Amino acid sequence: MNVRTRFAPSPTGFMHMGGVRTALYAYLLAKKYGGQFILRIEDTDQGRLVEGATEVIYQTLKECGLNWDEGPDIGGPCGPYIQSERKQLYLPYAQQLVKSGHAYYCFCTKEELDERRAAAEARGETFKYDKHCLHLSQEEVDRRLADHVPYVIRMNAPTEGETSYHDLVFGDISMPNDTLDDMVLIKADGMPTYNFANVIDDHLMGITHVMRGMEYLSSTPKYNLLYQAFGWEIPQYIHLPTVMRDAQHKLSKRDGDAYYSDFIDKGYLTEALINYLALVGWNPGDDREFFTLDELVDAFDVKGINRAPGIFDVEKLRWFNFEYIRKLPFETYLSKVTPWFDQVLDPARFDYRRLAELMQDRTEIFSEVPDKVRFLSQWPAFDSALFVNKKQKSTLESALVSLRLVEPILEGLSDWAEQPIHDAVMNAIAESGMKNATVLWPMRIALSGQLATPGGAFEIAYLLGREESLRRIRASIETLS
Numbered sequence: 232m233n234v235r236t237r238f239a240p241s242p243t244g245f246m247h248m249g250g251v252r253t254a255l256y257a258y259l260l261a262k263k264y265g266g267q268f269i270l271r272i273e274d275t276d277q278g279r280l281v282e283g284a285t286e287v288i289y290q291t292l293k294e295c296g297l298n299w300d301e302g303p304d305i306g307g308p309c310g311p312y313i314q315s316e317r318k319q320l321y322l323p324y325a326q327q328l329v330k331s332g333h334a335y336y337c338f339c340t341k342e343e344l345d346e347r348r349a350a351a352e353a354r355g356e357t358f359k360y361d362k363h364c365l366h367l368s369q370e371e372v373d374r375r376l377a378d379h380v381p382y383v384i385r386m387n388a389p390t391e392g393e394t395s396y397h398d399l400v401f402g403d404i405s406m407p408n409d410t411l412d413d414m415v416l417i418k419a420d421g422m423p424t425y426n427f428a429n430v431i432d433d434h435l436m437g438i439t440h441v442m443r444g445m446e447y448l449s450s451t452p453k454y455n456l457l458y459q460a461f462g463w464e465i466p467q468y469i470h471l472p473t474v475m476r477d478a479q480h481k482l483s484k485r486d487g488d489a490y491y492s493d494f495i496d497k498g499y500l501t502e503a504l505i506n507y508l509a510l511v512g513w514n515p516g517d518d519r520e521f522f523t524l525d526e527l528v529d530a531f532d533v534k535g536i537n538r539a540p541g542i543f544d545v546e547k548l549r550w551f552n553f554e555y556i557r558k559l560p561f562e563t564y565l566s567k568v569t570p571w572f573d574q575v576l577d578p579a580r581f582d583y584r585r586l587a588e589l590m591q592d593r594t595e596i597f598s599e600v601p602d603k604v605r606f607l608s609q610w611p612a613f614d615s616a617l618f619v620n621k622k623q624k625s626t627l628e629s630a631l632v633s634l635r636l637v638e639p640i641l642e643g644l645s646d647w648a649e650q651p652i653h654d655a656v657m658n659a660i661a662e663s664g665m666k667n668a669t670v671l672w673p674m675r676i677a678l679s680g681q682l683a684t685p686g687g688a689f690e691i692a693y694l695l696g697r698e699e700s701l702r703r704i705r706a707s708i709e710t711l712s
C-alpha cells in the first residue's frame with residue numbers, strides 16, 4: 232500500500248506545538264513506508280484569515296525538516312492544495328448528496344436558529360438542528376433557490392442505530408446516531424465547512440492515514456457517514472492525544488509555551504525540539520532518547536503512540552537542548568551564541584571565541600546567555616559577603632590579603648594572556664604559602680561580582696583585560712579595607 236498522509240493546518244499565524252507534533256508524526260509515518268507527506272492549507276473559515284499565516288506554516292515545517300512532497304507552493308497531482316482555491320469543487324459533491332438523499336438545502340435564518348436554540352436550552356436540551364428544511368417540498372426548495380434565498384446544505388444524519396469505526400490509537404469508537412447533528416456541509420457564503428472539505432479532500436488526495444488531534448474523535452463518525460454516502464473507502468484514523476503542560480493544563484499562549492516560535496525565540500534548537508516532541512506521546516519501545524529526524528523515521532511505529540495525553544515537560548526539553556548545544560560543532564555554537572553576546576557585550580572589547588568556548592557546555596537555552604555574561608561589561612553591585620566561603624577557606628581578612636597579593640602581579644605582567652596570568656598568580660601563591668583556593672576564590676569574586684561564572688579567575692581576568700581587571704580588584708580592596 233502506498234501510504235499518503237497529510238498535515239492540514241488552518242492558517243492562524245502561529246504553529247502550536249501540538250500541531251508541530253501532528254505534522255511530525257504524519258511525516259514520519261509517510262517516510263517510514265516510502266510514501267508521501269502532503270501539506271494542505273485549510274482556510275475555509277474566511278473570517279479568521281491572518282495575513283502571512285501560511286508563510287509561518289511553510290517556514291516552521293522547513294526549519295523542522297518536515298519537507299512535504301505535495302503542497303500549495305510546490306504543487307502535485309491533486310492540487311490546488313489550498314482549500315479556498317478549491318472552492319468551486321465542493322458544491323457539486325454536496326449537490327450529489329442532496330440528490331441521493333444524504334443532504335438537503337436549509338434556508339433557516341440565523342434568527343430562527345437562535346430562537347430554536349434558546350427554546351431548546353430553556354427546556355434543558357442541547358440544541359440539534361430539527362431537520363425542519365428536510366421536509367420542504369421539492370417545489371418549495373426550487374422556488375427559494377430560484378429566488379436566491381440564502382441557504383446552507385446540511386447532512387441528513389441518520390437518527391437511529393450507531394456509527395462505529397476503528398482508530399489505530401483509541402481503538403473502537405461508537406456513536407449513537409441520534410447524537411449526530413445535521414452538520415452544515417456548504418455555508419451560506421458558498422464555502423465548504425471543515426467538516427465537509429476534509430472528507431472530500433482526503434478522498435481526492437488519496438490520503439490513506441488521517442492523523443489529527445483527538446478533538447476530532449467524536450466527529451469522525453459523521454465523516455464516515457459521508458464516505459459511505461459517496462461509496463468511498465474510509466481511511467485509517469490515527470487520533471493523537473492532546474499535548475499538555477501537566478495533567479491539568481494545556482499549553483497556553485499566555486504562559487508562552489504554546490507555539491513553536493515561543494521556543495525558538497527563547498533559544499531552543501529546532502533539532503532538540505523535534506527530538507523531544509517526538510517522545511511526547513510516542514514511545515520508541517526501548518530506552519533510546521536521542522534521535523535525528525532520519526532515525527525517527529526508522530524507529531517510528533503507530534503502535535508506540537500513547538492514548539494518555541502527552542506531557543510536554545519544559546525541564547526535560549531544557550535538558551535535551553543543553554545536550555544538543557553541547558554537541559554542536561564549535562563554529563556553529565559560536566555563530567548561534569554571538570547575537571546573544573551582542574545584547575550585552577561590545578564585540579570589539581571581548582574575545583567572543585574564548586567566551587564561547589567557556590559557555591558552550593554551560594548553555595541550556597540561549598536566551599539565558601546574556602544574564603550569564605553581562606558581568607563582563609557591567610560589574611554588578613554585590614555584597615562583600617560573597618568573599619566569605621568556608622569550603623574555599625576564604626574570609627574577609629584573607630580576601631583582602633589575597634587581592635593585595637594579586638594586584639601588583641597583574642599590574643606587572645607584560646603579556647596579557649591566560650597562561651602568563653595563570654603562571655604569575657600561581658607563583659605568587661606558592662611563594663606566599665597560602666592555599667590556592669584562598670586566593671583564587673576572592674580573585675574570581677572581585678573580577679565577576681558573582682558566585683557562578685563561565686571559567687575561573689584566570690579566564691575572567693583575561694577576558695576583562697588588564698585595565699578592567701585591575702579596576703575591579705582595586706575597588707574590592709578598597710571596600711574590604
Ligand code: GLU
Nearest residue numbers: 239240241273429442443
Ligand atoms: N484544519 C484542521 C485543524 O487545524 C485540521 C484537522 C485535520 O487534520 O483534519 O485543526
